[in-house]
Amino acid sequence: MKKLIQDFELIKYKELNCEHFVLDIKAKEALPEILPGQFVNVKVDNNSSVFLRRPLSIHNVDYERNVIQLFVKRVGEGTKSLGELKIGDTLSVVYPLGNAFSIPKNAKTLLIGGGCGVAPLLYLSKFLHQAGNEVTIILGVRSAHDSVSLEAYKPYGRVLVTTEDGSQGEKGYPTQHSVLTNESFDYSFTCGPEPMMKAVAAYSKANDVTCEVSLENMMACGFGACLCCVTDTKKGNKCVCTEGPIFNIKDLKW
Amino acid sequence: MVNLEVKLKDLVLKNPVMTASGTFGFGEEFADFIDLSDLGGFIVKGTTRHHREGNPYPRMAETASGMLNAVGLQNKGVENFCNDIYPRIKDYKTNVMVNVSGSVVGDYVETAAMINELDHIPGIELNISCPNVKEGGMAFGTSCASAEEVVREVRKVYKKHLMVKLSPNVTDITSIAKAVEGQGADSVSLINTLLGMAIDAETRKPLLSTVTGGLSGPCVKPVALRMVWQVAQAVGIPVVGLGGIMNAKDAIEFILAGATAIQIGTANFIDPQVSVKIVKGIEDYMIRHKVSDINDLIGAISLA
Numbered sequence: 011m012k013k014l015i016q017d018f019e020l021i022k023y024k025e026l027n028c029e030h031f032v033l034d035i036k037a038k039e040a041l042p043e044i045l046p047g048q049f050v051n052v053k054v055d056n057n058s059s060v061f062l063r064r065p066l067s068i069h070n071v072d073y074e075r076n077v078i079q080l081f082v083k084r085v086g087e088g089t090k091s092l093g094e095l096k097i098g099d100t101l102s103v104v105y106p107l108g109n110a111f112s113i114p115k116n117a118k119t120l121l122i123g124g125g126c127g128v129a130p131l132l133y134l135s136k137f138l139h140q141a142g143n144e145v146t147i148i149l150g151v152r153s154a155h156d157s158v159s160l161e162a163y164k165p166y167g168r169v170l171v172t173t174e175d176g177s178q179g180e181k182g183y184p185t186q187h188s189v190l191t192n193e194s195f196d197y198s199f200t201c202g203p204e205p206m207m208k209a210v211a212a213y214s215k216a217n218d219v220t221c222e223v224s225l226e227n228m229m230a231c232g233f234g235a236c237l238c239c240v241t242d243t244k245k246g247n248k249c250v251c252t253e254g255p256i257f258n259i260k261d262l263k264w
Numbered sequence: 265m266v267n268l269e270v271k272l273k274d275l276v277l278k279n280p281v282m283t284a285s286g287t288f289g290f291g292e293e294f295a296d297f298i299d300l301s302d303l304g305g306f307i308v309k310g311t312t313r314h315h316r317e318g319n320p321y322p323r324m325a326e327t328a329s330g331m332l333n334a335v336g337l338q339n340k341g342v343e344n345f346c347n348d349i350y351p352r353i354k355d356y357k358t359n360v361m362v363n364v365s366g367s368v369v370g371d372y373v374e375t376a377a378m379i380n381e382l383d384h385i386p387g388i389e390l391n392i393s394c395p396n397v398k399e400g401g402m403a404f405g406t407s408c409a410s411a412e413e414v415v416r417e418v419r420k421v422y423k424k425h426l427m428v429k430l431s432p433n434v435t436d437i438t439s440i441a442k443a444v445e446g447q448g449a450d451s452v453s454l455i456n457t458l459l460g461m462a463i464d465a466e467t468r469k470p471l472l473s474t475v476t477g478g479l480s481g482p483c484v485k486p487v488a489l490r491m492v493w494q495v496a497q498a499v500g501i502p503v504v505g506l507g508g509i510m511n512a513k514d515a516i517e518f519i520l521a522g523a524t525a526i527q528i529g530t531a532n533f534i535d536p537q538v539s540v541k542i543v544k545g546i547e548d549y550m551i552r553h554k555v556s557d558i559n560d561l562i563g564a565i566s567l568a
Contacts, residue, residue, distance in 0.1 A: 013296040015536060053534065061481060062326050063534060104536065230324055230331060231533040235289040237309075237335045238324035247317055247338060 011106060013233055014042065020099045021077065027156045030083050030126060031093050032069065035101055037076040044071050045110030046134035047224055047256045050078065051232035053102040057091035063104065064088040065229050065251070067129035067201070070136075070162070078105075083126035107232050108255045111222055116142045117196040120219070121167075122184045122210050124150040127202025130224055132162055134199060139166035146170065146195070150184030150206070153177050185209040195219050201226075211259040221259045225250045266550040267557040268543070270304070270524050272451045272502045275387055275425040277304035277359060277525055280558060281515065281543045284506050284529035285310055285363035285389060285429075286335065290349050291356060297536040302543060304525060305359030307389050308349075311379075312364075313371035315341040319396060325462045325471035330481025330508070331530060332460050334474040336396045337365050342375045346382060354384035361427070365391040367400030369414050377421040387425030390418055390449075393456035395433060395478045402456075405431040408443040415447040427504065430454040430495070432484075437491050438498035445499045453504035453527060454495060455488045480530045482508040489521050496522020496563055510538070512545020519546075522563040 022034035049067050054060040069081035084090050095101070111134050119138050123131045128149050138145045145167025149158065154177035163169045171179030172187050180187050185206060190213060200210040201224035214221035227239040227250040234252035241250050243261050248254065268279035283294075285307040291300050300306065318338025325332045339345075345362065353360055362379050366372040372390065379388055392405035392414055404410045415428055428444045430437055432455035441452050457478025462471040488507020496503045505523030509515050510531045518526045531538045546558070555561055 015297055059328065060326075061329060061534070062331060102535075228322060228324055230333075230530075231287075231293075231536075233293055233536070235287060235293045236324070236333070236533055237286075237318065237338050238333060240318070240321055240323065240338070242320065247321075 011043065013104065013107065015102065015104045018078070018101045018103050020095050020097055020101060023095070023097065026158050029156065030081065030158065033080045033082060033092065033095070034077050035080065035103065037078070039076070041071065041073055041076050041078070042106060044068060044078070044106045046113075046137045047111040047130050048106040048108045049232075049255060050080065050103050050105040051107060051229070052092070054088045054091050055102070056095060056099070057087060060088045060091060062230055063232065064092065065107070065226075065232055067224070068106070068133055069129050070133050081126065081129035104232055108251060109253065111137075111199055111224075111256050112197075113137050113141050114143060114197050117144070118194065119143045119145050120195040120198045121145065121147045122150070122198065122200040122202070122206070123148070124184055124202030124206040127200070127206070127224070128158055130201050131199065135163055135166035146189060146193075148172060148184040148187050148189065150202070183209070185213060197221070200224070208264055211262075211264045214259065222256050223259060223262070224255045225257060226255065266547055266555065267559070268547065270558060270562075272425060272427070272504070272524060275359065275450070279304045279543050280519065280523075280525040280546070281539055282306055282359075282504065282525055282527045283532060283539050284527040285391070287529040287532045291353050291360065294532070294536055298540045301357035302540045303358045305361060307361045307363050307527065308353070309339055310337045310363045310365045310391055310394065311339050311342050311345050311375060312337055312366055313342055313375045315339070315344070320473040322471060322473055323477075325477070327460070327462060327479065327481070328483060330479055330483035332462055332472060332477040332479050333457070334396045334472045334477035336474070337394055337401070342378050346378055350382055350385070354382070359386050360384065361387045361389055361425075363389045363391050363429070365394055365397075365401060367397065369417050371400075372414050373417050373421055376418045380422050380424065385424070387427055387450070388422060389427040389429050389453055390415065391429050391456070393429050393431030393433075395431070395457055395459045395476070396474065402431050402433060405440060406434050408439055411440050412443045412447050415444045415449055419448040425450045427451045427453050429456055431456050432487060432491055432507075433459045438494050441495045441499050445501050449501060451502040451504055451524075452495060452499065453506060455484070455491055455507045458484050458487065480508065482510050484508045485514060489517060492518055492523050493521040493565070509542070512542045512549060515542050515546055516549055516561065519558070519561045520563070520565045522565075524562055
């Protein structure tokens with residue numbers, strides 16, 4: 011897939027909760043094919059202390075309007091500044107980057123996202139649904155008021171929620187949801203904090219479920235030139251930006 | 265039309281803009297973004313005699329106006345380069361040079377000898393300045409005696425353009441530059457990264473797995489510019505300047521300080537098209553200043 015560097019226009023900003031927001035960015039030209047799990051690397055022009063681009067998951071794609079939706083968590087200076095952009099501002103975007111989640115056919119699939127990790131799962135659920143899979147999505151947040159909009163996921167599958175304080179859905183972590191013990195799955199896909207992804211990996215191994223995880227290592231270039239974002243795999247150090255961000259857990263040393 | 269062509273001894277560059285090793289992969293990574301033939305040349309990732317896994321993650325930390333890296337020369341070794349990578353990149357219509365590194369002199373010599381056989385590689389950049397490996401690397405570039413030894417031995421087997429990349433982590437870079445010139449280096453490139461470190465005050469932990477790493481980006485530019493100016497006056501061979509060049513204005517500054525050519529490094533990560541933009545920007549500068557030949561700008565700093 012050819013990688014591009016293009017200017018996008020910020021057309022919509024939506025605050026989700028104190029930590030997360032969604033940016034809708036519009037290209038001047040038709041978008042190239044974008045696969046679920048791929049990411050963009052955006053330049054933060056409104057803060058001169060932010061030197062490198064920031065890699066962000068692609069939350070959704072609207073080919074008709076040439077709009078990409080980015081789901082962002084305020085982590086540091088870069089993401090904080092992205093949340094201060096004004097409608098109409100220009101963003102320089104390098105994309106589409108990275109590999110993609112596998113899309114099985116007619117399988118029972120389980121998607122588990124925690125916090126910001128829900129970002130790539132919406133676009134993935136769309137592809138899984140279209141390929142005839144049964145889709146179950148578990149979204150884990152700390153508390154009901156951290157919750158993200160569930161409506162967007164509902165056309166593509168069953169949506170379940172866990173909260174750490176029990177204020178919405180089942181109490182606990184997404185990996186503790188009862189559906190994991192009451193039902194069986196063929197595939198699992200996960201993105202979020204590493205301890206959560208490792209718990210999904212452990213569950214998947216124990217239950218013979220094919221499992222793919224989306225890693226979020228720090229990056230400089232995002233397209234395989236700097237070799238900064240490596241993860242230690244069974245086949246040595248691999249760049250998360252080009253050989254990931256999606257890895258099958260059988261290739262990781264987890 | 266202005267003349268952008270420069271010569272590093274017998275090596276002709278269509279323009280003075282090259283890209284720096286370790287920031288440009290094998291060139292292919294940038295082929296979606298630019299036409300590589302628009303460059304004066306590019307220098308591929310540091311290559312060693314044997315496969316190296318590099319350092320553990322985390323290998324990178326953003327700093328004020330720059331970044332630290334501790335990649336540690338991750339590469340698949342020179343045989344893999346010759347057999348797998350070279351056939352893919354040999355026909356790019358620009359000077360494709362290989363950065364050669366090692367932990368012992370013998371490794372440098374064997375690697376250089378193997379690359380000497382590759383017809384479409386007109387030169388190597390001998391890396392005696394990598395700060396991120398435990399053995400060798402920068403150790404060769406921080407004393408005149410060891411710098412002389414590795415250049416002398418490589419010179420015996422390497423017949424094409426021999427550029428030597430110098431470390432800024434020394435007391436007097438001009439003495440190292442003169443030492444490698446004395447052993448037959450055809451040009452010197454400088455600077456490699458400055459040794460630095462970063463700590464997370466909240467966790468009290470270093471941000472790099474190796475604790476220290478190499479600093480690059482615009483924060484190092486004044487140091488690099490000073491060193492290029494000093495070295496250009498100290499040696500007779502061409503100087504290739506690098507260190508924090510982000511735009512054509514920066515590039516012109518290095519040329520005025522005495523660089524015959526320049527390399528773009530860290531800026532490639534932020535704008536993969538920056539190298540060709542700098543070629544265009546240099547041309548615009550020359551037109552604006554009514555300079556018809558880039559060679560008239562080399563060392564043309566006005567001290568009066």
